[in-house]
Each structure stands twice: as C-alpha cells, then as structure tokens.
Amino acid sequence: MTSHGPITRDLLQTFEDVRSRTFARLDGLTDAEYLWEPVAFCMTLRPAADGMFRADPRPAGEVRPAPFTTIGWRIWHIGADCLRGYGRFFGDDPQSDDRHLWPGTASEGVQELANDWSRFRNHVESLGDDRLLQPIGPIAGDYGHESYLLLASTRWTKPLTTVPNSASFVIYTFMAST
Numbered sequence: 001m002t003s004h005g006p007i008t009r010d011l012l013q014t015f016e017d018v019r020s021r022t023f024a025r026l027d028g029l030t031d032a033e034y035l036w037e038p039v040a041f042c043m044t045l046r047p048a049a050d051g052m053f054r055a056d057p058r059p060a061g062e063v064r065p066a067p068f069t070t071i072g073w074r075i076w077h078i079g080a081d082c083l084r085g086y087g088r089f090f091g092d093d094p095q096s097d098d099r100h101l102w103p104g105t106a107s108e109g110v111q112e113l114a115n116d117w118s119r120f121r122n123h124v125e126s127l128g129d130d131r132l133l134q135p136i137g138p139i140a141g142d143y144g145h146e147s148y149l150l151l152a153s154t155r156w157t158k159p160l161t162t163v164p165n166s167a168s169f170v171i172y173t174f175m176a177s178t
Helices: 006-026 031-035 070-091 105-133 136-142 146-166 165-177
Strands: 046-047 053-055
Touching: 006 146, 031 070, 031 105, 046 070, 053 070, 053 146, 070 105, 070 136, 070 146, 105 146
Parallel strands: none
Antiparallel strands: 046 053
16 A cells, blocks of 8 residues: 555545545436436537537636536536546546547446546546645646646535536435435
8 A cells, every 4th residue: 555645645535535425426316317407508418410428518708607507517527627637737648539528328427427536536646745736837827836736626626516506416416315
C-alpha cells in the first residue's frame, strides 16, 4: 500500500466520501429516470441519426436561469465535460473527437462516470503533496497560476453541488426516499 502525505491522504478521503454518496444516489437509476425531462426544453442526451447518444451542448455565455437538465445530461457533464475534460491537465489525449458522445442508458452512463472518476482520482493521487500545491502551469491557460489542489477539490465536490441541483435529480431523490 502506498503511503500518502497528509494533503493527498485527506483529499483522497474527501474524494471517496463524495464518490460513495454520489454513486449511492445513482444506484438503481432506470433508463426512464436517466432521460426524464420534467419540463419542456431540458438539456438531455439525444439519439442521433447514427444511433449514438450525444449530450446537448451547453448554452454559450452566462444563461440565467440555468436550463433544466436530465440526470443523464448531468452525469455526462460531470464525467465527460469535467472529470474527463480535465485529463488534459495530466497529459491525456482526448479519447474521442466527439466529447458530447455518451451512453444512452442509465447503467452504461453511470459506468462511464465511474471510469472517468477513477481515471481522474488516479491522476490526482499520482501527483503527491508537493505537486498538488504547485501551479498547474501553461497547459491551464488563464488558470495556470491555480494549483492542482484547487482543481481537484473543485472537481471532486462538483457532483454534490451539481447533481442535486438538477431539478430532475432532486425529484428523483425525493421519490426514491419515499
């Protein structure tokens, strides 16, 4: 077993707490719940002519109020848009030319999120305390002065602040608890 410094250890523990709560909430998610649109014009995952599902693109700029999203879209956003997207800061090559490509079923979408989560966690774990505290550098553009610790702590708490704010997920969570 690898011995981690206190920063890495605490960050990984926080990550595990967030991961376990997020996946507990997603356990048993059905395809109908995954793609349910509680209001008109939800951002969601849609089948394309080729039979593959793609996430609706985020609107440009600051949109208020933020659009409603389906659980499927929110899972895509956390997995592909955030966790996988930040792989570029660790030297990952994009896995696909189409970053909006995402599974159209709940079980496959949750598994894809788990894969992205694991990959991001492994990247962060590999940095160690010293590198976590250093700036990301030029690869992060305007955010190059920010630390990997900030990147990791922001990304790992995103599922707790993002998934429950999706109206459909709030309703799903309420329904599942009754």
